[in-house]
Amino acid sequence: MHTPRISALFLKTALLSLAVMLLIPETGFAARCLYVSSYHAGYVWNDDIEDAMKKVLSGQCEIKKFYMDGKRNLSPEFARQKGLEAKKLIETWKPDVVIAADDNVSRYLVMPHLKNAAVPVVFCGVNWTVEPYGYPYRNTTGMVEIGPVETLAKEVRRAVPNARQGVFLSADEMTQHKEVALNQKVYAKHGITITHRPVKTMAEWENAFLEAQKVDFIILGNNAGINDWSHDLALAQVRNKATKFTVSYLDWMAPYTMLTMAKIAGEQGEWAAKAALRIIKGARPDSIPIAANQRWNAFINPSLLKKTGFTLSPEITSKAVQVGP
Numbered sequence: 001m002h003t004p005r006i007s008a009l010f011l012k013t014a015l016l017s018l019a020v021m022l023l024i025p026e027t028g029f030a031a032r033c034l035y036v037s038s039y040h041a042g043y044v045w046n047d048d049i050e051d052a053m054k055k056v057l058s059g060q061c062e063i064k065k066f067y068m069d070g071k072r073n074l075s076p077e078f079a080r081q082k083g084l085e086a087k088k089l090i091e092t093w094k095p096d097v098v099i100a101a102d103d104n105v106s107r108y109l110v111m112p113h114l115k116n117a118a119v120p121v122v123f124c125g126v127n128w129t130v131e132p133y134g135y136p137y138r139n140t141t142g143m144v145e146i147g148p149v150e151t152l153a154k155e156v157r158r159a160v161p162n163a164r165q166g167v168f169l170s171a172d173e174m175t176q177h178k179e180v181a182l183n184q185k186v187y188a189k190h191g192i193t194i195t196h197r198p199v200k201t202m203a204e205w206e207n208a209f210l211e212a213q214k215v216d217f218i219i220l221g222n223n224a225g226i227n228d229w230s231h232d233l234a235l236a237q238v239r240n241k242a243t244k245f246t247v248s249y250l251d252w253m254a255p256y257t258m259l260t261m262a263k264i265a266g267e268q269g270e271w272a273a274k275a276a277l278r279i280i281k282g283a284r285p286d287s288i289p290i291a292a293n294q295r296w297n298a299f300i301n302p303s304l305l306k307k308t309g310f311t312l313s314p315e316i317t318s319k320a321v322q323v324g325p
Contacts, residue, residue, distance in 0.1 A: 007303035022067075031280045033061040034095035036086050038104030038125070039071045042226060044252050045265045049101050049125060052269030054170045060277060064093060070104040071224040074173050090119060097276045100142075101125045103175050106133045114139070120285045122275045124268040126179045130290065134174070141288040142273045147249035147269050148261045148296050149186045155259060156217050157190055159310045160245050163216035165193055169208050170221025172198035176271070179221055179249075194219070201229045205238050217245040231253045231255075238304065246309050254299035258310060299323050 010163050022228060035053060037046045050065070057063055066089055069080040086109045090098065100110050102125035110121055111133045123135070123142030130136070156163055168183055171174040180196040187194050195215075197208045205226060212218045238246065238256045248254065252261035275288050298320035300312060312320075 016325070019308055030062045031060070031097070032093065032095040033057055033063050033099060033276055034066065034093065034096055035063060035099045036066045036068065036101065036105045036109060038068050038102035039224070040067050040069045041065075043071055044224075045125070045224075045250075046101055046291055048265035049269035049272075052266035052306060053099060053273040056270055057060035061096075061280065064089075064095070068104050068108070070102075071171075071173065072227060074225060076108075079108040083113065087113045090114075095119065097279050099124065099272050099276055101272075102145075103127055103178070106130075106135075107174075110140070111138075120276075120279045122272045122285070124272040125265075127175050128182045129178075132178075136286055136290060139285050141275055141285045142290055143152065143268050143275075144290065144292045145268060146292050147261060147263050149183055149249070150279065152219075152247050152249065152259070152261050153186050153190050153192070155261075155312065155316060156187075156192075156245065156247060159259075160216050163190075163192055163245075165195070165215040166219060167197050167208075167212040167215050167218045168219045169199070169205065169212060171223055171225030172200050172223040173222075176221050176225075183219060192216075199226065199245055202226060202230050202233060205229075206233065209237050213241065213243050214292045215244065217247065220246060220248040220250075220257055222250060223253065239307075242304060243308060245308070246304070249292050249296075251297060253297065254301070257299075258301050258304045258308070259312060259320075260299040260323075261317065262299065263291055263293060264295050264297060267293050269296050297321065 038044045064087050070079055097120045098107060100121055102124040106123055106126055114121055116138045121140045124141060125145045126142060127145050153233060166187060168180050184194045199205045199208050232254050246257040248257045248260045249262055254260040271291060278288060279285055297315055300317060300320040300322055301324040302322055303324045
């Protein structure tokens with residue numbers, strides 16, 4: 001009978017196939033997810049987006065990361081070059097999906113190089129509106145980043161009933177100009193004019209903060225982009241010089257304000273990662289509706305409030321996290 005010889009041949013073939021399979025790297029079977037950050041590792045907002053994204057994608061996607069470093073390098077020329085570098089990485093690594101965090105990636109990578117391309121893109125952290133980038137494309141979906149400006153404006157009106165003039169003090173960079181425009185529209189409905197005071201250095205920030213004591217209240221925007229930022233100098237300035245009501249929408253600015261209602265970066269990363277998984281499993285990007293964030297945290301600084309005499313609504317004080325000495 002020839003059966004034993006056939007069985008032996010079959011066994012040898014099966015063992016050989018198994019051996020070949022064992023030599024293939026495990027990552028060869030995983031989907032590839034490219035995370036492109038507008039900024040740098042160590043920037044708190046994007047670190048939180050990245051951490052939330054990795055928790056969702058862990059074990060389900062091979063993750064490669066690319067940083068465009070747009071907070072420490074503000075020139076459009078630098079951003080365009082980083083966009084080209086990211087495009088080259090996409091062409092060579094061939095990810096199954098690109099997760100694009102914050103505005104620089106949309107402006108300098110997705111819009112000029114990936115619009116309606118074959119590679120799916122999930123954006124997140126795009127401030128306030130997608131209109132500058134013409135989203136949606138056939139290959140995109142994403143989450144827009146919206147701060148609680150209307151809620152903050154109502155608290156400003158409650159704390160400073162006769163407010164007519166406010167200053168938006170921030171680093172001089174692209175996303176802050178978008179933030180200012182939205183704040184100006186919202187506060188105008190309350191009869192309040194917002195003036196932007198963009199700065200590039202710590203000394204300029206200190207001087208601008210002092211000058212802003214002439215208006216009714218101050219919105220502290222992002223300090224990222226002020227490369228010589230000093231936490232100690234900023235604390236000293238607000239503790240010793242603040243006489244007007246101060247608010248922010250960024251949790252890392254809470255130590256310098258009386259009230260902060262902060263967006264939650266992790267919400268952006270979690271949503272983007274879940275959308276990426278849906279796409280990997282076969283969903284078309286444009287079948288997933290563009291969303292906006294829904295959650296935020298509140299912080300109050302009792303020592304600054306006591307020093308200046310401003311009071312907040314019970315709804316805020318009962319839920320807010322206290323910061324400061």
